[in-house]
Amino acid sequence: MSSVANGKVLSIDSSKALKVPGVIKIYTPEDDPGISFNSAVFLPDQTDRRDERVFTDRPIFVGDAIGAVLAETDQAARKAVALIKVEYEEYEPVIDPVKALSAQSFREGHPQVIEGKISYGEGAPKDAISFETTVATPKIHHGAMENHVCQSYMDYGDVLVVESPCQMIFTVRYALSVLFKKPVNRIRVVKAPMGGTFGGKQEAVLEPACALMTLDTGRPVRLSMDRRECIIGTRTRAASVGKVTTFLDDQGYFLHRDIDVISDVGAYATGGHRVTMAMGKKASRLYRIPSQTFKGHTTFTNTTPNGACRGYGSPQIHTMTEIHIDLLARHLNFDPVDIRMKNLVYPGDLDPTGAPPLGNARIRDCLAIGVESFRWYDRVNMVNNGRYRKGVGLACCTHGNGYYGSPYPDFLSMAMRFCEDGSILVNAGLHELGNGTTTTIGQIVAEVLDLSPDMIHVTEADSQTAPSDVGCVASRVTYVCGACALELAEKLKARFISQISQVLDEPREKILLRDGTVITRSGEAFSYGDMVCRIAKTLRQEVGDYLHYAPDKNPASFGVHLAEVEVDTMTGLVRVTDFMAVHDVGKAINPKLLNGQIYGGVQMGIGMAISEELTYDRKGQPKNSSLSRYHMINAPDMPPVEVILVEENEPGGPFGAKSIGEICTVPTSAAVINAVNRALGTSLTDLPLVPERIIKALRG
Amino acid sequence: MRACRPSSLDELRSVLGSDGEALKLIAGGTDLVIEVRAHPEREYSLVDLTSIPELSLISVEARQLCVGATSTHRDMETSPSVIKHATAISMAASSVGSTQIRNRGTVGGNLAHGSAAADTIPAMACLEAEAVVESCTGNQTVHSIENFITGRNSTVLEKGQFISSIKIPIREGRLSWFAKVGSRRAVTISKINLAASFYPDIPNKPVKIYIGAIASSPTRASKAEEELSRLISGSGCKDSFLRALSDTVADTIPGRSSLPYKREAIKGLGDQLWDHVKEVLR
Numbered sequence: 001m002s003s004v005a006n007g008k009v010l011s012i013d014s015s016k017a018l019k020v021p022g023v024i025k026i027y028t029p030e031d032d033p034g035i036s037f038n039s040a041v042f043l044p045d046q047t048d049r050r051d052e053r054v055f056t057d058r059p060i061f062v063g064d065a066i067g068a069v070l071a072e073t074d075q076a077a078r079k080a081v082a083l084i085k086v087e088y089e090e091y092e093p094v095i096d097p098v099k100a101l102s103a104q105s106f107r108e109g110h111p112q113v114i115e116g117k118i119s120y121g122e123g124a125p126k127d128a129i130s131f132e133t134t135v136a137t138p139k140i141h142h143g144a145m146e147n148h149v150c151q152s153y154m155d156y157g158d159v160l161v162v163e164s165p166c167q168m169i170f171t172v173r174y175a176l177s178v179l180f181k182k183p184v185n186r187i188r189v190v191k192a193p194m195g196g197t198f199g200g201k202q203e204a205v206l207e208p209a210c211a212l213m214t215l216d217t218g219r220p221v222r223l224s225m226d227r228r229e230c231i232i233g234t235r236t237r238a239a240s241v242g243k244v245t246t247f248l249d250d251q252g253y254f255l256h257r258d259i260d261v262i263s264d265v266g267a268y269a270t271g272g273h274r275v276t277m278a279m280g281k282k283a284s285r286l287y288r289i290p291s292q293t294f295k296g297h298t299t300f301t302n303t304t305p306n307g308a309c310r311g312y313g314s315p316q317i318h319t320m321t322e323i324h325i326d327l328l329a330r331h332l333n334f335d336p337v338d339i340r341m342k343n344l345v346y347p348g349d350l351d352p353t354g355a356p357p358l359g360n361a362r363i364r365d366c367l368a369i370g371v372e373s374f375r376w377y378d379r380v381n382m383v384n385n386g387r388y389r390k391g392v393g394l395a396c397c398t399h400g401n402g403y404y405g406s407p408y409p410d411f412l413s414m415a416m417r418f419c420e421d422g423s424i425l426v427n428a429g430l431h432e433l434g435n436g437t438t439t440t441i442g443q444i445v446a447e448v449l450d451l452s453p454d455m456i457h458v459t460e461a462d463s464q465t466a467p468s469d470v471g472c473v474a475s476r477v478t479y480v481c482g483a484c485a486l487e488l489a490e491k492l493k494a495r496f497i498s499q500i501s502q503v504l505d506e507p508r509e510k511i512l513l514r515d516g517t518v519i520t521r522s523g524e525a526f527s528y529g530d531m532v533c534r535i536a537k538t539l540r541q542e543v544g545d546y547l548h549y550a551p552d553k554n555p556a557s558f559g560v561h562l563a564e565v566e567v568d569t570m571t572g573l574v575r576v577t578d579f580m581a582v583h584d585v586g587k588a589i590n591p592k593l594l595n596g597q598i599y600g601g602v603q604m605g606i607g608m609a610i611s612e613e614l615t616y617d618r619k620g621q622p623k624n625s626s627l628s629r630y631h632m633i634n635a636p637d638m639p640p641v642e643v644i645l646v647e648e649n650e651p652g653g654p655f656g657a658k659s660i661g662e663i664c665t666v667p668t669s670a671a672v673i674n675a676v677n678r679a680l681g682t683s684l685t686d687l688p689l690v691p692e693r694i695i696k697a698l699r700g
Numbered sequence: 701m702r703a704c705r706p707s708s709l710d711e712l713r714s715v716l717g718s719d720g721e722a723l724k725l726i727a728g729g730t731d732l733v734i735e736v737r738a739h740p741e742r743e744y745s746l747v748d749l750t751s752i753p754e755l756s757l758i759s760v761e762a763r764q765l766c767v768g769a770t771s772t773h774r775d776m777e778t779s780p781s782v783i784k785h786a787t788a789i790s791m792a793a794s795s796v797g798s799t800q801i802r803n804r805g806t807v808g809g810n811l812a813h814g815s816a817a818a819d820t821i822p823a824m825a826c827l828e829a830e831a832v833v834e835s836c837t838g839n840q841t842v843h844s845i846e847n848f849i850t851g852r853n854s855t856v857l858e859k860g861q862f863i864s865s866i867k868i869p870i871r872e873g874r875l876s877w878f879a880k881v882g883s884r885r886a887v888t889i890s891k892i893n894l895a896a897s898f899y900p901d902i903p904n905k906p907v908k909i910y911i912g913a914i915a916s917s918p919t920r921a922s923k924a925e926e927e928l929s930r931l932i933s934g935s936g937c938k939d940s941f942l943r944a945l946s947d948t949v950a951d952t953i954p955g956r957s958s959l960p961y962k963r964e965a966i967k968g969l970g971d972q973l974w975d976h977v978k979e980v981l982r
Contacts, residue, residue, distance in 0.1 A: 075740065082741035226737075387971065570968030571881045572961070611883055628889060636886040690883065691891070692961040699964055 001233050002059030002066050003086070005093035005302040005620020006106050009057040009066055013085040017069065020083065022076030025217065027068040029057035033179050033212070039203040040271030040307065042171040042470075043409075049269035051107050054179065054208045059088075060106050061267035061302050062620055063233030070213050070221065093302035093620035097239055097264030100299040107268070107300060114273045114298040118280040120352045121291020124256045128247040131331055133324040135244070135685040137316045137669070138613035139264065140237035142309055143604075143632050146195025147230040152210045153220035159464075160187050162211055165194030167202040167308075167431050168471030169461040175204040176211050191431045191461040198604070199308030202473055203270055205234050228625045235307030236614060238275055239264040242320035246328055252339045256291040259283055259320070263298050263313075266305035273298040275306060278313035281406075283321065284353050285556050286363065286398045287343040292352075302620045308473065310604060311662045314399050315669060319608075319687065322395035322670035327683055336674075337371050340396055345556075356405040359555025359658075362584035362646045363396055366560040369644055370394065370582040374562040384679060387570055390577070391679025394562040395670035399663035401653070402476035404554040410476060411551075413467035414484050416445065416492050417544025420536070422516055422528030424449065429461040429469030430481060435661050436593035437477050441485045443589055444654050448489035449496075451516040451528065467546075475557070475659035478589060482654035484549035492545045499535045499543060553652040557659045558584040561602070561671040564639075567679050569698055572691030574610045574676055576639040583643070586650030586658040595643050598664040602641050605668020607633045610689050701736070703746040709754055709834075709864075715747055716860045717836035723747050725862055727770045728804035730797070731813045755808075755864060758782060765868040769808025773797075776807060776820070786868045788823035788876035788895045795819055795880055798887045808863040811848060814855045814916070821845060822895040822912035823878045825920075829868040836860045842867075846910075849917040873899045877976055879969050880912075892949070892962045894969040896928070900980045903933040909973075911945070914952045914962060921948040924970070931977060938974050942967040 002009075014026045036050040055067050066086065071077035094103040105112035124130070150164040160182060166172055169189040177184045194201065210223040225233065240263045247256040261279055265272025273296075280294035329336040344367065349358045371377070371394075379392045403410035415427040426445055432438045442456035459466055469481065493513065500518055501508045510521035518526045526534075532543050564578035581598045588594045611631040615623045624630040649656030669687060676682070676689055682697050703726075706712040716723065726732050726746045736744055749755055755770040758779050765785045767776065776782045776793035783790045789807075796802055796810075796819050810818050811831060824845040831843045833856070845866075849855050857863070876897040882888030893912040899905035907925045910918040923944035930936035949963045 079740040082739065387968075568968060570971055571965045573881065573884075575885070631883045631888065634884065634887055637884050691881070691965065695961050695964045699960075 001229065002062060002064040004059060004088045004090050005062050005616070006060055006091040007088040009059065010087040010089055012067065016083040017080035020071070020076050020080045022072035023080045024070045024072065024219070026080065026084070027055055027070070027213065029055045029066060031055060031212070031216070035179050037175050037178050037208070038269060039175060039205060040171065040274070042168060042174045048271060048273065049110050051110050051269050054212055058108070061304055062622060063229070063304060064267065065209060065233070068209050068213065068223070070217065095301055095303065095616050095618065095620055097262055097299050097301055098241060100264065100301050101262065101297060105300065106302060110269070112300055116273065116277045116280065116296040116298070117294065118277070118353055119293040120284070121256065123291055123293070124247045124258065128249060128255050129332065130245055130247045131328040132243065132245040133327050133685060134241065135320040135323050135687070136241045137239060137319050137687050138608060139239035139303065140309060140608055140612050141231045141614055141630055142198040142200035142235070144196030144198055144200055147225045147227055148201065148206050148234050149222070149224040150192070150206045150210050151220065151222040152207070152214040154214060154218055155188070158186055160211055160215060161190065162188070162207050163190045163192040164207050165192045165197070165201060167197055167199070167433060167473055169429070169431070169463050170468070171202070171471065172204045172207045173463050175208055179208055180211065180215055188462070188464040194433060196434050198310045199312065200235050202308040202471070203235060227627060231614070231625045231630060232304055232622045234304070235270065235309070236266060236304045237309035238272060238306035238313070238316065240279070240316040242317070244320050244324040246324065252334045252342050254287055254289045254343045257289050259292070259294045261294070261296050261317070261320070263296060263316070264301050264303070264306070265298050266301060266303045268305040270305050270307050272306050275308070275313040279317035281353070281355060282314050282317050282398060284351055284355070285358055286345060286396060288345055288349065289343070303616050304614065304622070310601070311399065311666050312474070314397065314662065314666045315605065315608065318395065318397040318666050319669045319673070322397070322667060323673050323685055326393065326674040326677065336394070337367065337376065340367060344396065356554040359553065359652070360586070360648055360650050361556055361558060362648050363398065363558035363560070365646045365648070366558055366582040366584050367396060369646065370560040370562050370580060373644060374580045376562065379564065380678070387568060389567045389569055389679040390564065391567070391675045391677070392562065392564045393671045393674025393676070393678055394560060395667035395674060396558070396560050397663060397667035398556045398558050399659060399666055400475055400554055401479035401557060401659045402551055402554050403470060403474050404551045408470070410470060410480060411549065412469035412481055412484055413546065413548045414488050415467060415544065415546045416488050417542055418496070418528060418532045420529055420533055422451070422532060423455045423457065426456060426458040426485065427466060428459055428481070429466040430458060430477070431461055431472035433472055435597060436590060437472060439593065440478055440589050441482060444482050444485045445489045447655070448486060449493055450513045455516065475662045479653045479658050480549070480551050482589070482657060483551065483652060484547060486654040487549060488545060488547035491547060492543070495545055496543050499539060499541060500531055503531070503534050503538050551652065555650055555652065555658060557663045559663050559667055561605070561667040563671040563675045565672060565675040565679055567676055567694060569680070572694035574689055574694065575637065576606050576672055579639040579641045581641060581643050581664065582646065583660060583664065584646045584648070585660050586653050587647050587656035588645055589655065589657050591645070594645070594660050597660050598643050599641050601664030602668050603633050603638060605665045606672055609669040609672035609687060613688050701744045701746065703748060705748040705751050707751045709752060712747070712749070712752060712862065713836045713838060716862070725749055725812070727806040727809040728772060730801050730805040731809065731815070749862070760785070760870065763870050765870055767807055767866045767868065769863040769865055770806045773802035773805050773807070773820070777802060785870045786827050786876065788826055788878040788897065789820055789868070791878040792819040792823035792893070792895065795878070807866055811866070812855060812857060812863055814849045814853045816852065816916045817890045817913045819878070819880055819890055819893055819912065821849070822893055822910040822918035823876070824866060824868070825910045825918040826895040826897045826908040827868050827876055828908070829866050831863050832865045832867060833857060833861050834864045846917060846920070851916050873902050873905070875900060875980060877973060879972050881965050881969060891958070892965050892969065894966065894973060896973055898928060898932060898977060900932060900977070907932070911948060911966060914949055919948060919952050921945055924948065928974070928977060931974070932981065938971070941974055942970045945970040
């Protein structure tokens with residue numbers, strides 16, 4: 001990995017490294033296939049810039065891959081890497097995202113800024129009141145338990161197999177097919193079990209280098225990172241700076257809003273501009289705003305690239321707008337709950353930009369319930385003096401349910417069949433990220449086919465054996481894949497009953513499926529397994545079916561977070577002392593897993609608010625590349641989190657369910673910041689609120 | 701990498717005598733293992749001290765508390781003798797890292813690593829502790845904790861030497877205290893810390909206050925000591941006390957980018973110390 005932030009590799013001296021016992025081969029930029037690719041692209045029409053190399057001689061961040069050592073053991077490889085001497089020509093790095101707007105591009109042949117705009121309505125009215133805020137959000141490490149890893153080998157002669165704990169096998173397959181010009185059907189990408197991702201494993205990060213070494217040597221290759229490498233050399237949440245200006249009438253109704261966002265995507269394009277524009281797409285789906293202009297400026301810095309990170313821009317945009325609304329309310333003397341209630345969307349509202357309708361939007365219920373249950377009005381005017389100051393804050397948010405309505409096609413297929421023992425195999429291209437995807441899908445199938453969930457096995461993605469599925473991304477799994485599983489299970493149930501009816505010569509409507517048992521009109525009972533065997537023998541048929549599914553809706557999920565903080569005005573330490581999360585989830589398929597998602601989302605959001613930030617020195621060297629220097633919220637700093645669910649049924653979702661995995665981290669940071677600002681009477685907008693920033697605000 | 705594990709002090713001395721130059725001593729390894737992993741190209745020759753029983757004893761002898769060098773932070777956190785006679789060390793040890801780190805990391809290792817942010821060192825300094833250093837020939841030298849660290853990650857220790865114990869004088873009527881501030885409540889490196897010892901019932905006995913994590917060695921806060929003495933004598937002004945602490949920080953790290961924060965944060969720790977002493981006096 002490059003040790004310079006912006007430079008050119010002049011020479012690589014591997015002579016000492018080659019002498020290390022166990023070293024097989026040392027790869028350098030000369031072994032790069034010479035094809036530029038984009039690690040986030042999964043279909044050829046996607047226009048994101050192809051600016052990445054497997055091994056580059058023009059590194060543009062500390063951690064950029066310039067080569068690799070293939071060795072018999074991990075120790076030998078690491079020793080050899082340490083003995084390689086790389087000589088660089090160094091150039092001045094670009095670090096600051098705002099200064100980056102006017103910097104020279106260090107990505108030769110590519111623009112330094114990518115602009116995007118989403119706009120509707122008639123613009124800002126002339127004589128309205130207006131209020132402006134600028135909010136900065138930090139660059140963040142995903143912090144999954146498992147660092148990046150993958151392995152590859154050749155199988156059946158010419159099939160390249162890559163086992164990867166990833167979120168989108170077809171993105172990995174696409175990148176490999178572009179780089180190595182292999183027929184796509186000879187690239188087998190298998191989703192491996194993973195220890196978390198939060199978006200960090202959505203793009204093809206390690207797989208190209210790993211596959212390159214396997215294709216070159218024919219050997220099985222495992223490529224893994226340690227925590228430092230994972231922090232500096234994979235993906236991050238984009239840092240952003242957003243200026244929000246709201247125009248409103250004297251009753252507090254919003255008339256127009258301007259949002260101008262600079263998003264720092266780091267060194268490479270990856271999916272960075274998609275994240276910038278995803279911020280804009282969320283901005284028209286929470287409040288009824290008759291007119292709005294969102295401008296996004298994606299800029300490049302010599303820092304770790306950004307990529308997907310839980311919420312995909314949604315935490316950034318909501319942090320900006322929800323802190324803004326609180327400061328606006330205070331400045332213009334509105335109640336922060338009232339002004340939100342005046343402007344929040346209603347069930348059935350449309351998205352004024354033409355994006356899919358909002359569906360059964362229950363944000364107003366969430367806010368009303370949250371304010372009541374948190375005893376907001378008892379706590380909002382707490383008497384505050386002395387060293388420790390308390391305050392409460394809240395924030396609202398919305399997020400999506402899949403890709404439908406976006407430029408990315410949303411579809412999948414599944415196969416489902418009964419086995420001879422009555423168990424069910426669901427053949428799907430799913431990616432279990434540790435959040436309960438396969439459990440949830442299994443529960444849905446079990447509910448329809450009336451048998452115990454432990455009788456259902458749901459497969460994960462395998463590009464040679466599983467049906468197509470875009471990936472476990474975009475909060476689409478329960479709403480989209482779950483709906484597919486539900487429809488297919490119903491289809492399979494109808495087929496099963498029809499087959500039973502033929503075998504037993506009973507009318508379909510007299511056949512009952514109950515807890516793994518077929519019950520006939522006469523009260524005769526057969527286990528599912530016996531019946532499957534009888535159908536095989538009598539009808540020479542499998543009890544199975546296949547479904548192609550493409551959603552025709554993409555409703556919004558909603559949530560409100562309420563936080564109580566205590567700020568130590570002498571040391572600047574912020575402690576979140578109480579927390580409530582109210583979420584419009586349509587229907588909780590598995591309440592325990594769902595609550596688990598929310599606890600974790602709150603933990604990440606508090607980190608973004610008060611402690612997590614990847615920073616770089618003037619030379620572009622990462623300043624906190626270990627977990628002892630990069631502080632995530634740990635158990636002693638976690639508040640009790642109370643969860644309240646609003647379950648009002650979302651049409652299109654399985655049993656009315658919709659997404660939770662990403663949205664539960666979206667409003668957290670703003671709620672915490674709003675609480676701190678209320679506790680201290682400050683207008684802090686520069687995240688995270690580390691002790692130094694708090695003390696600076698209090699002492700000047 | 702080579703490693704050996706002597707099981708007695710004699711064996712250790714003979715190992716150190718034979719090949720003293722290239723050896724690295726390892727106890728809990730909470731610092732050294734990180735270094736070893738970061739430098740796979742280096743050939744390490746490690747001597748593991750954790751199987752030498754004498755080095756991990758905690759005992760009270762002749763008006764002093766003797767803490768063996770390989771006593772862990774967990775040992776100091778829980779030892780009744782340390783809690784009683786060296787409360788500040790126990791408090792400091794309990795605030796270090798995670799449970800796992802405290803179970804591994806040792807008092808001697810903490811000292812030998814010479815980190816400016818080490819929590820137990822200002823606590824030891826305020827109790828006038830001394831480190832007993834032995835060489836392979838069996839020579840013993842005693843160093844005050846205050847002068848043990850000579851610079852960034854460097855100490856008075858020479859090749860072939862090892863810390864055998866820390867000796868803390870037991871003084872009648874003396875209490876001690878420690879607190880720190882980091883980026884979060886637990887599992888955090890000190891941005892700044894504060895340790896003090898005092899005699900609540902004996903007004904003319906000396907108060908000792910040390911600030912840690914602002915210089916390579918703990919920094920004595922003499923002005924603040926005077927003000928806390930006044931409190932014990934029945935007067936004293938909290939504001940003057942906090943200002944004195946803050947001034948010591950400002951004088952120690954003039955112009956450093958961390959100064960604006962640390963000169964304020966020390967007042968927070970001072971506030972806690974002042975209130976604690978007042979509570980004890982009541």
